[in-house]
Every structure is written in structure tokens, then in C-alpha cells.
Amino acid sequence: MKRRTSRAGTDPVPAPLRGIIPMLLLTLLVVALAVPAGIAIAPAFLGPDRSADAAKPAPPWQQAPTRLSSPRGTGGIGPLSASAAAPDAGPLAAQLNDSLKTDGAGTITGAVQDAATGQLLFDRSGDEARVPASNMKLFTASAALRVLGPDRRFSTKVVAGSAPGSVVLTGGGDVLLGAGESAPGAVVGHAGLATLAQATVRALQNDGVSGTVTVLLDDSLFSGPPLNPAWSPDDVAAGEMAPLYPLATNSARFDPAKTTGPRPQDAAMAAAEAFTAQLTAAAAAAGLSVAPGVVRAPAGAGSGPEKSGPDKSRPGKGDVRVLAEVQSATVGQQVDLLLRTSDNYLAEVMGRMTALAGGRPGSNDGAIAAVLQQLKDMDIPTDTLRAEDVSGLALANQVSARQLTDVVRAMTSGKDTRLRAALAGFPVAGLTGTLGDRYTDASTAGGAGLVRAKTGTLNTVIALSGYVVDADGRLLVFSFIGNGLTPGAANKAALDRAASVLARCGCR
Incomplete structure (x- = not known):
């Protein structure tokens, strides 16, 4: 059986989703995600209220606005409340472990961090090196934005x-x-x-x-x-x-x-x-x-x-x-495209252009060296990381869930604001890119429109890394990686259920 990566291109909207899209669009809410210092990041989007307790009022940041906000300062929206509580690790782990069950062979590792503080809220062998599939593109995107800059053109x-x-x-x-x-x-x-x-x-x-x-x-x-x-x-x-x-x-x-x-x-x-x-x-x-x-x-x-x-x-x-x-x-627009559609060719070219801009050869080895150097410069440990390409198509790549949450956290909340340009390219659950045909059943619909994550798929590998605002208004970053899975089994739903847990969870 052929090994295949995530599909490049946005699939047509599936029939089960068509009925809820008008409701999604009517209730769409732009949320500015920011660190306490007030740096705004890309928005999460509203999905329908599919929680077990549907009668419970949605929190303010998940309700449709009744009026337009007045401009503030440079026109940005105010940051999330610093007083929003982070999930408790115990209740969160219980729900995630219940969701992260494989269909057949294989295992799933994972990590969840609080974006503002970096606190590790969930750790399931999060430091174990795994095949990341197209989640490798998150490293390439961050390196390109740091070296080339989001406004660079070719x-x-x-x-x-x-x-x-x-x-x-x-x-x-x-x-x-x-x-x-x-x-x-x-x-x-x-x-x-x-x-x-x-x-x-x-x-x-x-x-x-x-x-x-x-x-x-x-x-x-x-x-x-x-x-x-x-x-x-x-x-x-x-x-x-x-x-x-x-x-x-x-x-x-x-x-x-x-x-x-x-x-x-x-x-x-x-x-x-x-x-x-x-x-x-x-x-x-x-x-x-x-x-x-x-x-x-x-x-x-x-x-x-x-x-x-x-x-x-x-x-x-x-x-x-x-x-x-x-x-x-611009490089920022191209990074959005390569993340949203998981385009291997574009990712590898972006790696080579990053290498050239840093004085390295525009080769595969040069691209890998350039990306790894940027991860080190971002203080992301690379001792256990093995890279054979920068798109994630190679099965020899080895990356941990913790390394992926670290790079997503750098994008959402780190000091280098150039990385914010990557956030809009993360597919939106149930709506765009390689997540456009997912989050459509009762077990995952709680994350529809809220979860933003990069997908990864090879024959026996799945991965999902991204960010979400939980029910208490706390920004969380996460990564789940499945390896050794039964080909063709229904394992994507396990990762989608876990991300949906984060979207609807106060978990205390």
C-alpha cells in the first residue's frame, strides 16, 4: 500500500457539513489570541454548541458580538484575560486519555501546554521521537518566516x-x-x-x-x-x-x-x-x-x-x-498556503530558499541545516530530532510532540512576532484546508470552527498539532502523534476528539 501524505488542496464541503455552515458563518467570532504582553495572534472561530450540557450559556468569547468593537491603539483587539484559569492536569489527562485510543495497532503520544506560561498540562510520552508526517512543515514555516521574513517576495x-x-x-x-x-x-x-x-x-x-x-x-x-x-x-x-x-x-x-x-x-x-x-x-x-x-x-x-x-x-x-x-x-502568504494545503513541493522549495538566504547551498542538506539552526535559535531542543527532509514526506524523520508544541507556542506567544504570520494558515476544524472534511460527527463537533491545527498523514502515521482557546478562555497549544497504526483504520477521529476536548474543556 502506498504511503501518502496529507492531501494538498481544500476539499469540497461534505454534505454533512453544508447544513451547519450558514449557522457557523452567522455566529463567527474573531478572537484575538495574545500573551499577557498584549501581542495579538490569529483568531479562533466559533463552532456550534455541541457540548453535553447544551443549556449552559456559552462564555462571552464564544458568543456572537452585538456590536462592533471600538478601535484601540493600533486597531488590535484586547488580549485574552490573564485571569482565565488553565485546566487542571488531572481532569484534563483523564479526558484526553479516554479520547486517544487507537483503532487497531499502534500508539499515540501527546503534549498540551499553556501558551502563555509554557506549563505542561498533559504529557503522554511527549518527549518520545516519532515520525511526524507533515507536521514537519511547522518547523519549515517558522524557519522561513524568521530568515526570509513574511514580506519577502521571490x-x-x-x-x-x-x-x-x-x-x-x-x-x-x-x-x-x-x-x-x-x-x-x-x-x-x-x-x-x-x-x-x-x-x-x-x-x-x-x-x-x-x-x-x-x-x-x-x-x-x-x-x-x-x-x-x-x-x-x-x-x-x-x-x-x-x-x-x-x-x-x-x-x-x-x-x-x-x-x-x-x-x-x-x-x-x-x-x-x-x-x-x-x-x-x-x-x-x-x-x-x-x-x-x-x-x-x-x-x-x-x-x-x-x-x-x-x-x-x-x-x-x-x-x-x-x-x-x-x-x-509574500513568504507569509506562501507559508499560509503550504500549511493549509500541506503542499510538500512548496514546503521543500521554501526550505531551500531559507537555506540560500542564510548563506547555505539551496539543496536538501542545506534546507535541513537551515531549519534545524532556526529551531536551536528558538531554544527548541533538537538533540533527539532527526530530519531527512523539511516537508515530512520521509518516514525517517523523528520528532517529539513536545518539540511540536514548542514551535506552535513560539508562533502564538513567543517574542518573535514574525512567526504570527503562520497562524492564519493553520486549517480550521470542519471549515478549511486539510481539516475541511473533519469534525463533522457528534464526538468531534465540539471542536468545529474552534480548533486550528496542522495535519499529518502517512500510511501508518497521523499527527495533529495546533492551538485552541478552551471554554474558560485559556489559549492552549497541543500535539498528538500516532505511529505504527493499522493502515486505513479510523484513527484521525481519535486526534480530533482529543482536540475537541481541549476546545470545550474547563477541566477542573
Whole structure:
């Protein structure tokens, strides 16, 4: 049986959920989660009252507002009350242990921390190293936000080639290119190849170029093997991963509307061919022609006679003349996407871009080293952590639940506010991303709309790490990891039940 990661892409809303979505939307409440210092974080969202005691009034922070809040200071909402009580460890453990029962073989470890104080409220072998599946992406997201910053964008450029009439399409890390015109409001397709082609033709016209234009491809930004030997060939064939390049359309997908199935095995060349098609169309209107086919150029092929200063995004490339350029969505937006859809390809590219920004090679080893260094800098112990990739597709990864709660706590409540940019990307239980089709039955509906967590799924592995505000208004971070499970068994529900316990629990 094939090992598979969490699905990339938001599933259609399942039929059991359609009836409650209008009620969810009507009762949606934005909650600012913050440390006592008052740093606001991303909101939790209301779900329906499915508790055993439905007659008990919901606490104020889980009720629909009757009026808009007045702006305060910079417009942020006030922090959660510092007087909200944390759950008692004993009653909480009793409920969680009752929920965390496997269906068949295997075991589940877990940890729950109070976000404000770091107090460990639940510990079930929380320091034991386990296969984390796609929860590995939480480490990659935090490293990217710390090193690159949430506002960083990646550039895809066309530069003048060394031969007259030649242009070089140069990859700069944007694998979310669109084939059409740039879409400023989008993440996938924020930078469009048609827009890049049109700008290239205008630049060529201004330079007085005539005749036939030749397109070359420079995708030399990354180094090392494009495929990690730790990945299963079955997973690659199924489209969970593909050879990594520093430019691609639709996160190396043939169709932006299809986020499953096989991927192109040469995503950079596929993007270059799409660019050439757009350039051909734009050039025809300007009286130019474009030679068929694209040739890979050696690194530094762009070295036309006219100079516009060094291209600092490509170390060692020297002076080049940039003819046209498009920029990606921000790193923060891309991190949201990779967490929400659990996109392995995008996560691995983000790891390599993080490595390059830190002065390391843009390779698998460089990405791993960059991520581990950031965890150490965040004071997250890494002695027991083993990383074979930065997406979580490799079964050789070893991570503890406590390490995952530590990184989620850093995102929600740590001093580095750049990490707050990751919070909106956590899937919302029953509503978005890889949690969109979960939390729909009576045992888990108490967490619907409230739990925000990153999923992880391999053949015998499940994981769930995230954050939630409990019934007393206390922000909790959690991680549950199941390993050695019976393939195909109903174990996701156990993790969802546990997270729902946290959402509805005062537990005293």
C-alpha cells in the first residue's frame, strides 16, 4: 500500500457539513489570541454548541458580538484575560486519555501546554521521537518566516543573453507562477508568465531588437539532487513530490484546479515552455518572432552588453541586464498556503530558499541545516530530532510532540512576532484546508470552527498539532502523534476528539 501524505488542496464541503455552515458563518467570532504582553495572534472561530450540557450559556468569547468593537491603539483587539484559569492536569489527562485510543495497532503520544506560561498540562510520552508526517512543515514555516521574513517576495526575471536576440528566463524561487497574466489578489498565479512575456517584448522593442528571439532557461539556483533519496518512489509517482526546481507553475502542477495526481517531472522546463508560448503571442503583435524550443543555459548565461547593476538575487552571477521581472506572493502568504494545503513541493522549495538566504547551498542538506539552526535559535531542543527532509514526506524523520508544541507556542506567544504570520494558515476544524472534511460527527463537533491545527498523514502515521482557546478562555497549544497504526483504520477521529476536548474543556 502506498504511503501518502496529507492531501494538498481544500476539499469540497461534505454534505454533512453544508447544513451547519450558514449557522457557523452567522455566529463567527474573531478572537484575538495574545500573551499577557498584549501581542495579538490569529483568531479562533466559533463552532456550534455541541457540548453535553447544551443549556449552559456559552462564555462571552464564544458568543456572537452585538456590536462592533471600538478601535484601540493600533486597531488590535484586547488580549485574552490573564485571569482565565488553565485546566487542571488531572481532569484534563483523564479526558484526553479516554479520547486517544487507537483503532487497531499502534500508539499515540501527546503534549498540551499553556501558551502563555509554557506549563505542561498533559504529557503522554511527549518527549518520545516519532515520525511526524507533515507536521514537519511547522518547523519549515517558522524557519522561513524568521530568515526570509513574511514580506519577502521571490523574483522571476528575464535577462538579456550573451548572444544578440537571446533572453534568459531566470528562476528565483517562485514555484507558484501562473501561465496567464499576473493576479495581484492571488497567491498561486500572483506572478504571471503572460505579464512577464509582455514586459519582455516591450523591453526588446525599446532596445531595437528585430528578427528572431531565442529563449534560454537558467534554473541553476538550487543545487544537489532534485529528488531526496529518502522519498518513496511510489509517493513521487503519485504526485506527492516531484524533482525540485526554482521556478514552476502552480506548485509544479499541470492544472491549478487539480491538486492531486502526478506532477511534471521537469517543472522548470514546463514553465519555460509556457513562457515561450506567451512570448510568441506577445512578440507576434510587435513584429518579432520567437525560435521554437527552450535550451537550458549554464549559470550566468545572462550577461548582455548593457548593464543595469548586479543581480544580487543570484550570488556569483555578475552584472546582467534585467529586461522584465515579476514577483511572487509574500513568504507569509506562501507559508499560509503550504500549511493549509500541506503542499510538500512548496514546503521543500521554501526550505531551500531559507537555506540560500542564510548563506547555505539551496539543496536538501542545506534546507535541513537551515531549519534545524532556526529551531536551536528558538531554544527548541533538537538533540533527539532527526530530519531527512523539511516537508515530512520521509518516514525517517523523528520528532517529539513536545518539540511540536514548542514551535506552535513560539508562533502564538513567543517574542518573535514574525512567526504570527503562520497562524492564519493553520486549517480550521470542519471549515478549511486539510481539516475541511473533519469534525463533522457528534464526538468531534465540539471542536468545529474552534480548533486550528496542522495535519499529518502517512500510511501508518497521523499527527495533529495546533492551538485552541478552551471554554474558560485559556489559549492552549497541543500535539498528538500516532505511529505504527493499522493502515486505513479510523484513527484521525481519535486526534480530533482529543482536540475537541481541549476546545470545550474547563477541566477542573
